[in-house]
Amino acid sequence: MTRTLITGGLVVTASDELHVDVLVEGGRVVALATPGSHGWTADRVLDATGKYVLPGGVDAHTHMEMPFGGTYAADTFETGTRAAAWGGTTTIVDFAIQSIGGSLQEGLDAWHGKADGRCAIDYAFHMILSDVNRSTLKEMDRLVAEGVTSFKLFMAYPGVFYSDDGRILRAMQQASGNGGLIMMHAENGIAIDVLVEQALAEGRTDPRHHGDVRKVALEAEATHRAVQLARVAGSPLYVVHVSADEAVAEIASARHKGLPVFGETCPQYLFLSTDNLAEPDFEGAKYVCSTPLRPREHQEVLWRGLRNDELQVVSTDHCPFCFSGQKEMGRGDFSKIPNGMPGVENRMDLLHQAVVEGRISRRRWIDIACASPARMFGLYPKKGTVAPGADADIVIYDPAAEQTISAATHHMNVDYSAYEGKRVTGRVETVLSRGVPVIEGGEYVGHPGHGTYLPRGTCQYL
Structure with missing residues (x-):
């Protein structure tokens, strides 16, 4: 059994920053100790002097190979998890999709068919509920018992994923009894479709109008409605990809009342804006995602929400579509641009840049990128920390290295970078997944199938 010693680094977790050595054996962390206080021997010694020793990132919102708008997300589970590893993420939670008229199990089986034996890092699944009915409500109980403990519903995309308030309430009531966590895409899709129709009729077809019609008020209204439905059902609620100040206010208000309401945002809302959507020559299509990018003034509200x-x-909501051949499907009609952006490889570095700029602390960086998603979705302390008994998902991170983000050097299977040319300080040097090197010396040394499927516990904030 291989023993690995990581020495000389600063171990950063959500709760501590410690100059300690880390001993790994059997795929797990077995001990931490002050340098010089132990006599450990190891088969492999990794010198982390001057570096951070971090838990591997947990990206709780990805969409590998997701069908959308007549095409598929460009990253497979093989390419997407490899790119995640390059960026210091060692666990993803992707979304299995129930087809309308189909069972939850059929959707879950289909996603296992895509992922099993192909992932470079560990993975788990949420379940998208597209068709809430008596049968699928019963299935929710069984899935929770088997480790699929979170269910996503949509207030947007009528005719595709949309659920009305009655179906949402029934799913929330079921979750309140079985321990599941309801995840909500909170936008008023019925009203948005009216505004889309009107914009196109008026000749407003460019990508920037995608943001115009998906109004802040319609995200806030849906967030408020989701909170109230969860309150009636006695269910916890996790609002995905929060992008706007008024939606943050709705979540904050619920939390101040003591309700079990949680919120997620994504790097695109923290670093990009409607300025990107308005880029000329159809370049704005690269930034079409839902919820949409917002004016820059929303960014500070999101940062403040993360701090407090x-x-x-x-999470990233990683759902990449190539500009050539995919995003271009919406030339002349923004509503046909596949919604989604790449980012699974960039999240840890972008958030470290926020540390460098003083927006968040080092420990908060690890909290929002590793520990909190692991706790939220029943993976902690197996994932999300560096502590005895945890999986040895460990990143040695150089906080002084500088890099420029670019499609020319990234490893995601997409032909553009949403952060092209952005200079950041900090870079992944080495990545261990369950003690096994995946990234080492600037090279990918992992392989498809190393990643294992993770049945999950229930939300650990409840």
């Missing part, structure tokens, strides 16, 4: 725990998690 009104928002708990930063």
